[in-house]
Amino acid sequence: MQLRNIVLLAAAASVEAAATLRFSCSQLVVERLDPLVNPGENPSPHLHQVVGGNAFNVSMDAKVHDLPTTATCTSCTPTEDFSNYWTAVLFFKAKNGTLHRVNTFGNELGFTGANGGQTVYYLTSGKATAFKPGFRMTVGDPSIRTAEELNRRYKYMDFTCLASSMTRGGQTTYFPRQPCAAGIMVSIRFPTCWDGVNVDSPDHQSHVAYPNGNACPSTHPVVIPQVFYETYWDTRPFNNKADWPADGSQPFVWSFGDQTGYGIHGDYVFGWKGDALQRALDANCNSDLFANKINCPTLAVQTLDQANKCVKPKTVTENLDGWLSQLPGGMPIN
Ligand SMILES: *[C@@H]1O[C@H](CO)[C@@H](O)[C@H](O)[C@H]1NC(C)=O
Numbered sequence: 001m002q003l004r005n006i007v008l009l010a011a012a013a014s015v016e017a018a019a020t021l022r023f024s025c026s027q028l029v030v031e032r033l034d035p036l037v038n039p040g041e042n043p044s045p046h047l048h049q050v051v052g053g054n055a056f057n058v059s060m061d062a063k064v065h066d067l068p069t070t071a072t073c074t075s076c077t078p079t080e081d082f083s084n085y086w087t088a089v090l091f092f093k094a095k096n097g098t099l100h101r102v103n104t105f106g107n108e109l110g111f112t113g114a115n116g117g118q119t120v121y122y123l124t125s126g127k128a129t130a131f132k133p134g135f136r137m138t139v140g141d142p143s144i145r146t147a148e149e150l151n152r153r154y155k156y157m158d159f160t161c162l163a164s165s166m167t168r169g170g171q172t173t174y175f176p177r178q179p180c181a182a183g184i185m186v187s188i189r190f191p192t193c194w195d196g197v198n199v200d201s202p203d204h205q206s207h208v209a210y211p212n213g214n215a216c217p218s219t220h221p222v223v224i225p226q227v228f229y230e231t232y233w234d235t236r237p238f239n240n241k242a243d244w245p246a247d248g249s250q251p252f253v254w255s256f257g258d259q260t261g262y263g264i265h266g267d268y269v270f271g272w273k274g275d276a277l278q279r280a281l282d283a284n285c286n287s288d289l290f291a292n293k294i295n296c297p298t299l300a301v302q303t304l305d306q307a308n309k310c311v312k313p314k315t316v317t318e319n320l321d322g323w324l325s326q327l328p329g330g331m332p333i334n
């Protein structure tokens with residue numbers, strides 16, 4: 001969704017039922033865990049950047065691991081949101097083949113003070129049903145390497161080459177092919193229709209679906225809010241074209257070894273306390289674009305400084321800093 005659409009949505013909120021919740025979630029931890037796709041695996045195959053409640057763990061079995069009662073803090077500004085949101089991590093590949101991790105930084109539209117992490121949205125354009133306890137899903141597939149496959153299977157995930165922090169438009173589904181003066185924004189949007197029954201599915205995707213036009217398909221009739229991540233990657237230290245590959249290709253690689261960008265994917269585990277999310281949706285809450293402010297009488301919000309204080313000690317101890325001879329976990333680049 002482009003900035004002007006968000007502004008329009010926010011404006012529309014006053015006349016029709018629509019929620020435009022937008023808030024910051026600071027970095028909780030960067031480590032090789034994936035309790036959704038690789039539960040119990042310590043470490044998981046590839047590296048993630050994770051935000052949200054500090055109940056994030058090696059395993060998060062919905063039956064025994066209740067996020068709102070397990071977490072003691074959240075890195076998101078709504079204090080009742082103990083969900084976990086995560087994506088893969090970007091690396092810069094130098095000419096000599098060594099790799100350097102790219103940091104996230106605060107979205108400069110309102111969240112400059114955030115210690116990295118990402119911006120999270122919950123968007124609706126009418127009545128929507130909030131997720132049930134235990135709900136989780138993924139979108140995208142790390143094995144995808146072509147535009148054709150990405151476009152056939154998924155929608156609404158892309159890269160924005162930021163000329164300034166305000167840049168919107170010009171998105172691509174592949175890594176930007178030239179240096180981006182203000183960094184790279186990665187946008188990941190989840191499907192908005194649910195089967196109404198299952199809080200998960202074996203592939204973590206089949207219980208949700210994209211709408212056909214504006215209507216949810218009969219197999220997935222329940223409208224859920226659009227969960228949407230915007231992550232600002234600080235590629236600015238790697239903008240010297242002289243350090244880029246001599247063959248003219250771009251130097252960034254996802255932590256799962258993808259140099260194309262098409263393997264873009266995201267993970268979501270719902271963890272709002274009680275009916276806090278449903279109440280915010282029903283109240284058509286929206287957010288100020290240029291400030292850490294949610295216009296929502298039913299939601300308590302903490303400052304960015306408070307959100308920054310919620311960090312989780314690393315479970316996986318491996319060096320992620322400096323120049324690395326390979327991607328964490330030895331993920332092959334292909
Ligand atoms: C993570 O799981 C381990 C093992 O079940 C447990 O000892 C630990 O307290 C958990 N940590 C958090 C933050 O939930």
Ligand SMILES: *[C@@H]1O[C@H](CO)[C@@H](O)[C@H](O)[C@H]1NC(C)=O
Pocket residue numbers: 094095096097098243323
């Ligand atoms: C590889 O390249 C990077 C970036 O130019 C440099 O900082 C690093 O020292 C190099 N490492 C080796 C082992 O040559």
